[in-house]
Amino acid sequence: xxxxxxxxxxxILIVVVAGAYVLMSGQAPGAGGGLPDKVRLGVILPLSTAxxxxxxxxxxxxxxxxxxxxxxxxxxxxxxxxxVIRDTKGDPNTAITGATDLITxxxxxxxxxxxxxxxxxxxxxxxxxxxxLVFVLGASSVKVEQLVGMERWFFHMHPWDYHRQGTVIxxxxxxxxxxxxxxxxxxxxxxxGTTSYxxxxxxxxxxxxxxxxxxxxxxxxxxxxxxxILKAKQENPDVFYIVGYPGDYPVFFRNxxxxxxxxxxxxxxxxxxPNYPKDIGDYVAGVxxxxxxxxxxxAKAFVQKxxxxxxxxxxxxxxxxxxxxxxxxxxxxxxxxxDKEKLIEALEKVEIKSPxxxxxxxxxxxxxxxxxxxxxxxxxxxxxxAILYPEEYKxxxxxxxxxxxxxxx
Amino acid sequence: xxxxxxxxxxxxxVLLGGxxxxxxxxxxLIFGVMDVTNFAHGDLIMLAxxxxxxxxxxxGMDPVAFIPLNAAIMFLIGLAFYRAALKPVLKAPAxxxxxxxxxxxxxxxxxxxxxxxxxxxxxxxPYASRVLQLGPVSxxxxxxxAFTVALGFTLGFLVFxxxxxxxxxxxxxxxxxxxxxxxxxxxxxxxxxxxxxxxLLAGVAGSLVTLNLYINPFIGGELTLKAFGVVIxxxxxxxxxxxxxxxxxxxAEAFVGAFVPQGGSLAPGIAFAVIVIVLALRPKGxxxx
Numbered sequence: 083x084x085x086x087x088x089x090x091x092x093x094i095l096i097v098v099v100a101g102a103y104v105l106m107s108g109q110a111p112g113a114g115g116g117l118p119d120k121v122r123l124g125v126i127l128p129l130s131t132a133x134x135x136x137x138x139x140x141x142x143x144x145x146x147x148x149x150x151x152x153x154x155x156x157x158x159x160x161x162x163x164x165x166v167i168r169d170t171k172g173d174p175n176t177a178i179t180g181a182t183d184l185i186t187x188x189x190x191x192x193x194x195x196x197x198x199x200x201x202x203x204x205x206x207x208x209x210x211x212x213x214x215l216v217f218v219l220g221a222s223s224v225k226v227e228q229l230v231g232m233e234r235w236f237f238h239m240h241p242w243d244y245h246r247q248g249t250v251i252x253x254x255x256x257x258x259x260x261x262x263x264x265x266x267x268x269x270x271x272x273x274x275g276t277t278s279y280x281x282x283x284x285x286x287x288x289x290x291x292x293x294x295x296x297x298x299x300x301x302x303x304x305x306x307x308x309x310x311i312l313k314a315k316q317e318n319p320d321v322f323y324i325v326g327y328p329g330d331y332p333v334f335f336r337n338x339x340x341x342x343x344x345x346x347x348x349x350x351x352x353x354x355x356p357n358y359p360k361d362i363g364d365y366v367a368g369v370x371x372x373x374x375x376x377x378x379x380x381a382k383a384f385v386q387k388x389x390x391x392x393x394x395x396x397x398x399x400x401x402x403x404x405x406x407x408x409x410x411x412x413x414x415x416x417x418x419x420x421d422k423e424k425l426i427e428a429l430e431k432v433e434i435k436s437p438x439x440x441x442x443x444x445x446x447x448x449x450x451x452x453x454x455x456x457x458x459x460x461x462x463x464x465x466x467x468a469i470l471y472p473e474e475y476k477x478x479x480x481x482x483x484x485x486x487x488x489x490x491x
Numbered sequence: 492x493x494x495x496x497x498x499x500x501x502x503x504x505v506l507l508g509g510x511x512x513x514x515x516x517x518x519x520l521i522f523g524v525m526d527v528t529n530f531a532h533g534d535l536i537m538l539a540x541x542x543x544x545x546x547x548x549x550x551g552m553d554p555v556a557f558i559p560l561n562a563a564i565m566f567l568i569g570l571a572f573y574r575a576a577l578k579p580v581l582k583a584p585a586x587x588x589x590x591x592x593x594x595x596x597x598x599x600x601x602x603x604x605x606x607x608x609x610x611x612x613x614x615x616x617p618y619a620s621r622v623l624q625l626g627p628v629s630x631x632x633x634x635x636x637a638f639t640v641a642l643g644f645t646l647g648f649l650v651f652x653x654x655x656x657x658x659x660x661x662x663x664x665x666x667x668x669x670x671x672x673x674x675x676x677x678x679x680x681x682x683x684x685x686x687x688x689x690x691l692l693a694g695v696a697g698s699l700v701t702l703n704l705y706i707n708p709f710i711g712g713e714l715t716l717k718a719f720g721v722v723i724x725x726x727x728x729x730x731x732x733x734x735x736x737x738x739x740x741x742x743a744e745a746f747v748g749a750f751v752p753q754g755g756s757l758a759p760g761i762a763f764a765v766i767v768i769v770l771a772l773r774p775k776g777x778x779x780x
Contacts, residue, residue: 135609136707271756300755305704305713308503309748310755312496329611332705339620340631341499362620487622 121161121414123407124190126168126180126205127219128197134172136328137197137399141219142167143392144403145194148411158411159418166190170197174204181205185214191420192217194406197399199223199273206230215422217410219402222246223277227448234426237443237451239402241371246351247281249457250369253471254321255291257459258480262320262346264294268310268334269325271299278325278351293320302327308337315343320483323349335362339487346483353460353467354397360465365484367461367470371454372398372438375467375477384437401437405453408434409441495627500749501742506634508741512734513641513696515718515725516648517689523728524665524685527577528585530592533715534599535690539565539697540706541607547614547701554614554701555636562694569690573683581682596711603708613705637699644695648688649730661685665728724766726779735777739765 125145127138145165153162166188168180177196184190192215196202202221206229209216217237218226224243230236254262267282269275279297286295296317300310311334314322322345324334331350338348339362353368374385374395384404388396409432414420417428430451433442443451459471461480468478518532542561546552576595580588619633652658663671664681672678696714700706721740725732743765748758769777 130604130609136611139609268755271753298755299753301759303713304755304759305710306503306507306744307755309500309745309758312499312503312749313755316496329705329707332611332613336620336631336633336703340622340629340634341503342622342624342629361615361617 117159117161117420119161120164121158121411121420122164122166122188122190123410124168124184124188124193124195125165126170126177126184126193126195128172128201129167129169130171134170134198134327137220137397138170138195140397140399141195141197141403143388144396144400144405145407147387147391147400148404148407152407152411158414163407163411170201170205172198172201174201177201177205178208181209181214182212185209185212191215191414191422191425192410194219194403194410196220199226199277202226203229203273206236215425217406219399219406223273224281224448225273225277227446230449232448232450234450235422236449237429237453238449239406239453241454241457242446242452243278243281244285245455246369246371246457247278247285249459249471250282250323250349251285251289251291253369253459254293255289257471257473258482260482261291262293264296264317264319265321265323266314266317266319266345267295267297267323267325268300268307268314269297270302270327270330272302275299275302275325282323282325300326300330302330304330305333306337307334308341310334311337311341311343314345315341318345320346321349322347325351328352331366332358332362335366338362342487344486347480348484352398353462354395358462361490364462364464364490365481367459367480370398370458370460372401373458373460373467373469375460375469376437376439376475377477378437378439380435380439381437405434405436405438405441408436409453496749499628500745502628502630504742504745505738506630506638506741507745508738509638509641509645510634510696510699511717511721511740512645512737513692513699514714515721515733515737516645516730517692517696518715518718519722519725519728519730519733520648520685520689520692522722523730524661525577525581525682527581527588528592528719529689530589530715531596531599531711532689532693532718533711533713534596534603535565535568535693535711536697536700536714537603537706537708537711538568538599539694540700540710541603541697542694543698543701544612544614544706547616554616554698555640558640558695558698561698562691565694565697566687566691569687569693570683572690573686577686578679578682596715600708600711607708609707609709611705611707614701616702619702631703633703637702640695640699644692645734648692652730657681657684720763720766724769724776726776729776729778732776732778739777 127141128134129138149163157163168184170177184193194217196218197220199221202218203226213235215235219239222240222243227242267279269279283295298310298313300307348366350368352370353366354370354373384401412434413425413428413432417424430443441453446452458469460467460469469475470480518529521527521529539561543554543557546557547554576591580591621632623630660676660681663676664678668678721733721736725736744758747761748754751757
């Protein structure tokens, strides 16, 4: 009889201890309901419109790679991760509908994605009253930054305009052997292009840069930019700097060649995006947030995996998507909850090694949670990318002035 | 320097205009003969551009050498398009026709997106980016080839229309299908061939697109829009008007772009402003009947 009581006591003790353990490790339902069967993350990207869509698709590839890895390792908090995807079609209204849908109907704990400053601005403006947890991948215009300000629900991956233009000006001013005297800036006429241009002009002035800046707007997606090229040719600049979307650049290069426009350097934003045709894309330099030629173990492993999957090097949106999912999932793991407040606190503390380097959220003085704040300057040389800046990642020297079109093979 | 610049701008505008003429030709043909506005015309060009791209990518075919085959494939697609889609709505109200061709346009875009993704693709055609220097004017060889082929096909087609029996039958049907039918012309067959030939012309234009531009599933939209501008400006159904209007559009874009401050951003809009002005003065277009 005593034995029976003792045995019962032991069983009860085991149950209580095990129960307490389970409760403390967060596996069991907490107060006010538990975790769902799946951890569903909201994703919103441009997946089907002209010049925007390839970036969105690329980010999604990265995200799916991360989800695959996470689920292969048992998911997060014992649950599989699932992406709930909405297509913005690169259109503000569609984006607003999609984001609202994710918040109110799908009730996802966080929305990851957004691309294009114009679309992001409209979306944040429309959904800010919900104070949803968002992790914006794209959008570099400070108009978006000013809109969200010090909101705790806003997390941001892409560098802001001033990071990018600051890097460009720093490079032109202090890292070129010969500082350019005249820079012609061709910029797309949306929010992204115009604010970039304003920043370039204002920061040049602030830094007392010795160059003269001439600016000209263009419409993104046009099939011919000869007129802009001819105007630039009249100005005879040292550097021809184009702020556009990826689809615009090959057209510019082709038109520059056709009109025999030979600046000492053609400089663009995100030069590593598509593999530009070698015959017109070589010697093009530019500023980029990431490079598949980066020499870190995480970057190399990611690039290798991506290449074996898709047969080409990733563009920077892929590691952006990949890293964003990894950061969010790490935060969910740390928070042991999908509760917004707990998730924000956990995100603020997250620090992981990623293909982008060691990443965490930093304050910019204008917003609270910024990931990438350092950019690279690179140049295509013989079909490969040489990293020129920052010094610690340098793999080559700038070719300047570049050969004239007539001198190329 | 200024006069050299003007000359260069004129050349760029004319090259652009020549290409617009070819893009517009098929649209104008279907409208003239069948009285149907084909919103999918630009997307047929997109489809042909992908054929050209894959022929180059998989079999190393030169885009210019591929033109005959591409035109033949597109001709067959045009025949199928008529049988499957156009014929049933020929006598339907214009709204239904618009809904059909517009729907077909979206269908083609979605199909291309599923099959080939939204990635931008470009064939490396080394000679296309070669440049000829003629005095102060430089000419991109790719654009020059596109212009020459486009002009050749446009003029060739006009000769076909005015000199051959089939061309004559097409003109008769375009003027009065009922009368043509009473004269013993098989109107249905003429419609079928018209759809085939319009699609064939899209095939030629598609091949030329890959010579100079990157492609993605959405390039058709801008081409359709430009072609509509040209057709409206030139007067719907008028071929002479179409050629003049193509040049006006090409030159307007080139000049505004080069000489108006921030013109690169204004050019596409200004071109359509020209259309609005012309239509305000001549509601039937420059050469409309």
